[in-house]
Amino acid sequence: MTSSCFHCGDAIPSGLSITADIKHQSQSFCCYGCQAIATCIHDADLEKYYEKRQNQRATRPSDDNIGAFELLSDPSNYARYVHSENDAHTMQFAITGITCSACAWLIEKRLSSLEGVNSAFVNVSSQIATVTWKSPLQSPLSIAQTLLAIGYSAQPYLPGEQDLHQRKEKQKAIIRLGVAGVGMMQVMMSSIAMYAGDMDGMDDIYRQLLRWVSFIFATPVALYAGLPFYRGALRDLKNRHFTMDLPVSIGIGLAYVSSTAALITQTGHVYFDSVTMFIFFLLLGRFLETVARSNQSLINTDDALTAITVIRNSESMQIAQRDLALGDTVKVDPGQIFPADGTLKSTLTAVDESSLTGEYNPVIKYLGDNISASTTNIDQTALLEVTQLGQNTKAAAISRITDRALTEKPAIALLADKVAHYFVIAVLVIAAATYFFWAMQGEPEAYWIMVSVLVVTCPCALSLATPTALTTVTNRLKNDGFLITRGHVIEALAKVDHVVFDKTGTLTLGEFTVRNTTLMTDEYSKSDILRLIAGLEQCSNHPIAKAFGNISPFEFSDIKNVTSQGVYGVHKGATYCFGNADFIKSQDIKIPAALVEATNTGLTLYLCRASTLLAKVDLHDQIRPETKEVLERLTGMGIAVSLLTGDTPMSAQSILPTKWFSHYQTSCTPEEKWRWLMNQPSQNMLMVGDGLNDVPALAGATTSLAMGGSSDLAKLHSDAVLLSNHLSGVANAIMAAKRCKRIIKQNLAWAVCYNTTLLPLAVMGWVPPWVAAIGMALSSLIVVINATRLSRN
Amino acid sequence: MESLFILIPIAAIFVAIAGAIFVWAVKGDQFEDLDREGERILFEDDEHSK
Numbered sequence: 001m002t003s004s005c006f007h008c009g010d011a012i013p014s015g016l017s018i019t020a021d022i023k024h025q026s027q028s029f030c031c032y033g034c035q036a037i038a039t040c041i042h043d044a045d046l047e048k049y050y051e052k053r054q055n056q057r058a059t060r061p062s063d064d065n066i067g068a069f070e071l072l073s074d075p076s077n078y079a080r081y082v083h084s085e086n087d088a089h090t091m092q093f094a095i096t097g098i099t100c101s102a103c104a105w106l107i108e109k110r111l112s113s114l115e116g117v118n119s120a121f122v123n124v125s126s127q128i129a130t131v132t133w134k135s136p137l138q139s140p141l142s143i144a145q146t147l148l149a150i151g152y153s154a155q156p157y158l159p160g161e162q163d164l165h166q167r168k169e170k171q172k173a174i175i176r177l178g179v180a181g182v183g184m185m186q187v188m189m190s191s192i193a194m195y196a197g198d199m200d201g202m203d204d205i206y207r208q209l210l211r212w213v214s215f216i217f218a219t220p221v222a223l224y225a226g227l228p229f230y231r232g233a234l235r236d237l238k239n240r241h242f243t244m245d246l247p248v249s250i251g252i253g254l255a256y257v258s259s260t261a262a263l264i265t266q267t268g269h270v271y272f273d274s275v276t277m278f279i280f281f282l283l284l285g286r287f288l289e290t291v292a293r294s295n296q297s298l299i300n301t302d303d304a305l306t307a308i309t310v311i312r313n314s315e316s317m318q319i320a321q322r323d324l325a326l327g328d329t330v331k332v333d334p335g336q337i338f339p340a341d342g343t344l345k346s347t348l349t350a351v352d353e354s355s356l357t358g359e360y361n362p363v364i365k366y367l368g369d370n371i372s373a374s375t376t377n378i379d380q381t382a383l384l385e386v387t388q389l390g391q392n393t394k395a396a397a398i399s400r401i402t403d404r405a406l407t408e409k410p411a412i413a414l415l416a417d418k419v420a421h422y423f424v425i426a427v428l429v430i431a432a433a434t435y436f437f438w439a440m441q442g443e444p445e446a447y448w449i450m451v452s453v454l455v456v457t458c459p460c461a462l463s464l465a466t467p468t469a470l471t472t473v474t475n476r477l478k479n480d481g482f483l484i485t486r487g488h489v490i491e492a493l494a495k496v497d498h499v500v501f502d503k504t505g506t507l508t509l510g511e512f513t514v515r516n517t518t519l520m521t522d523e524y525s526k527s528d529i530l531r532l533i534a535g536l537e538q539c540s541n542h543p544i545a546k547a548f549g550n551i552s553p554f555e556f557s558d559i560k561n562v563t564s565q566g567v568y569g570v571h572k573g574a575t576y577c578f579g580n581a582d583f584i585k586s587q588d589i590k591i592p593a594a595l596v597e598a599t600n601t602g603l604t605l606y607l608c609r610a611s612t613l614l615a616k617v618d619l620h621d622q623i624r625p626e627t628k629e630v631l632e633r634l635t636g637m638g639i640a641v642s643l644l645t646g647d648t649p650m651s652a653q654s655i656l657p658t659k660w661f662s663h664y665q666t667s668c669t670p671e672e673k674w675r676w677l678m679n680q681p682s683q684n685m686l687m688v689g690d691g692l693n694d695v696p697a698l699a700g701a702t703t704s705l706a707m708g709g710s711s712d713l714a715k716l717h718s719d720a721v722l723l724s725n726h727l728s729g730v731a732n733a734i735m736a737a738k739r740c741k742r743i744i745k746q747n748l749a750w751a752v753c754y755n756t757t758l759l760p761l762a763v764m765g766w767v768p769p770w771v772a773a774i775g776m777a778l779s780s781l782i783v784v785i786n787a788t789r790l791s792r793n
Numbered sequence: 794m795e796s797l798f799i800l801i802p803i804a805a806i807f808v809a810i811a812g813a814i815f816v817w818a819v820k821g822d823q824f825e826d827l828d829r830e831g832e833r834i835l836f837e838d839d840e841h842s843k
Contacts (some may be wrong), residue, residue: 052835052836101829101832101833101835101836102836104829105836123825123829124824124826124829125826125827125829126826167825171819171820171824174817174819174824175815176821177811178815178816178819182808182811182815186805206797208796209801213801213805216805217805217808291827653832
């Protein structure tokens with residue numbers, strides 16, 4: 001029986017029983033972390049969260065480091081991040097793990113109930129909480145601890161220059177859209193009165209009144225809301241590269257100026273209604289497009305506040321990472337990340353270099369060995385003498401390859417741009433030719449025929465066709481845990497014919513799991529053996545310990561770690577040890593030869609009590625349960641699947657059979673991965689990865705996807721992030737993108753049909769500008785409705 | 794019908810006021826989070842705690 005965790009929805013390992021009473025019902029959890037969070041939520045009377053979130057699942061907090069908030073006790077840091085007015089202090093927290101409005105509700109409720117908190121507001125789109133509290137009743141640290149207790153990890157957040165700019169631009173766009181919408185409605189009301197007057201008769205004085213009213217409401221729309229188009233047109237003229245802004249501006253300008261002239265001289269028609277509607281629909285299309293394409297991960301990583309411990313003048317102190325200097329000795333606890341390149345000053349420790357190399361088996365470092373920045377210390381508290389900082393570290397070198405990869409990224413948007421350029425020239429020529437033809441014929445309406453041509457050709461529906469579909473799909477994918485951070489992703493995903501996977505952490509879980517337990521005696525049952533090991537490993541940060549993290553441990557005392565070999569401990573008076581073959585041999589315990597031969601490529605460890613061998617345990621990185629199915633689904637869709645890994649061929653093939661892939665490459669360096677991608681003939685590749693070693697490839701691939709548990713740098717340089725961490729998201733997203741492309745094609749076909757049918761009619765002078773404007777509105781509406789079909793399954 | 798000369802300007806003034814309120818709301822960050830506000834009403838408490 002597999003059931004899922006009440007809090008995070010992950011499958012509960014079989015045999016595990018962690019429960020808690022939530023709302024008078026016993027609920028099961030996958031780990032003690034989830035149990036603690038749910039209990040905390042329950043104790044705060046907020047268990048309604050679980051009803052409100054419906055199908056959304058919580059993400060388990062990956063990072064429980066709140067050292068950054070401890071640094072805020074330094075007044076200079078505090079002043080930078082916290083805005084204080086008398087005793088009301090305000091600070092922004094960047095929160096990870098917000099998946100829906102229910103999370104926002106939970107956080108706001110929990111924080112507001114704290115003593116001294118005046119207000120808490122969570123922005124779901126940007127994942128930022130703004131909290132105001134009364135000092136000294138609360139502190140950033142206490143708030144971060146509260147957040148952690150309900151399952152969200154936080155970082156101090158300071159908006160960067162670019163974020164502020166983006167926010168301002170978005171506000172302006174909303175105001176423009178509002179002005180255009182309200183203006184359009186008012187002008188339309190007067191217009192309908194005028195059309196009614198045309199049919200039933202109306203005194204000239206009232207007609208003139210309504211014309212003035214339309215003029216008054218159309219003016220802010222034309223002069224303020226339309227500004228972006230005029231700016232675009234000016235830029236076009238300067239660059240000699242034409243976009244739709246130019247005919248749009250000319251159309252608006254001509255219609256507005258001549259309508260105003262007609263109003264004042266009281267001769268001819270006014271077309272303020274067409275002008276305002278035109279502007280409103282174009283602005284709407286643009287707005288939707290920017291929202292869909294804007295970078296949704298706003299977390300400002302350049303200037304993150306990270307706390308590190310250094311030893312200066314034989315005194316240990318906490319400083320911010322940016323204050324670190326060459327020659328400093330840094331104290332790095334197990335589980336922490338080395339902040340800079342350096343040499344080891346303590347005797348030895350084991351280091352997880354998987355972020356750099358993809359190899360998850362820890363590497364042992366001795367006194368004097370070099371250690372790279374952004375690798376993780378897992379075993380002993382280490383002292384590091386800093387030799388390289390910032391731009392000179394190995395991790396920074398990888399990000400430099402990445403920058404280069406980014407600039408060489410194939411550009412997709414260029415073609416559409418070129419087409420638009422010639423289209424615009426054609427429109428202008430046709431409009432001018434129409435005018436001259438009718439003027440030569442002595443047609444008094446020649447001018448208005450030309451305006452009609454400009455309005456009819458304006459691809460309003462055309463310009464809405466793509467953004468509406470993109471917005472719908474982007475939002476749907478986001479709800480499914482597929483976050484798109486760059487603009488071209490959906491177009492590119494629809495064309496993908498080759499998916500390249502990294503192995504560790506992408507196709508596999510990237511952590512050890514127990515594969516096999518061989519009992520040597522009858523004394524213990526298998527589950528007791530595992531519980532003994534869990535007891536020995538319960539205090540360890542080593543990746544091996546994770547394999548036993550979900551097993552309820554037996555009680556142990558006097559636990560001692562022997563770096564990279566094993567661990568001792570005492571349980572009920574007997575000494576147990578658990579470690580690799582060398583460790584067991586050093587205890588003078590013989591391992592039967594038959595056992596050694598049966599060892600596979602994974603990691604084999606032995607459990608002994610005193611000098612008796614109790615059991616052999618095989619550990620292995622495990623493929624994700626969904627991997628095979630997803631690979632088959634992709635192949636079934638006619639998509640080639642490849643594997644690029646930094647691992648050795650032996651280790652890779654033992655869990656992922658070669659026959660699942662069309663290309664299988666092992667022992668790749670980060671640069672080789674990128675080079676390989678660059679040398680592929682196909683432009684339509686999707687790279688899926690997670691570690692720092694994938695970063696150049698992620699940045700260089702046409703489209704890249706980072707797993708939810710990826711390193712920050714990997715997330716930053718990929719075009720999309722798989723927040724759900726479930727590989728089926730890859731196949732689903734490709735399907736959704738294909739559907740989106742189909743809808744876009746339908747929309748475009750309709751819009752082009754509409755434009756091309758009406759263009760000759762307009763040239764012939766059969767379409768007055770108001771008909772052109774209404775036709776445009778209707779065709780736009782059809783396009784929008786068609787796009788909303790995408791939000792349904 | 795002459796009343797239109799009064800009523801339409803009055804209506805126009807109301808529209809202008811509505812527009813000003815809209816601009817004020819946008820500047821006051823009320824349109825910051827377009828994902829959330831639509832659902833907020835569903836998250837109101839049934840029981841009143843305050």
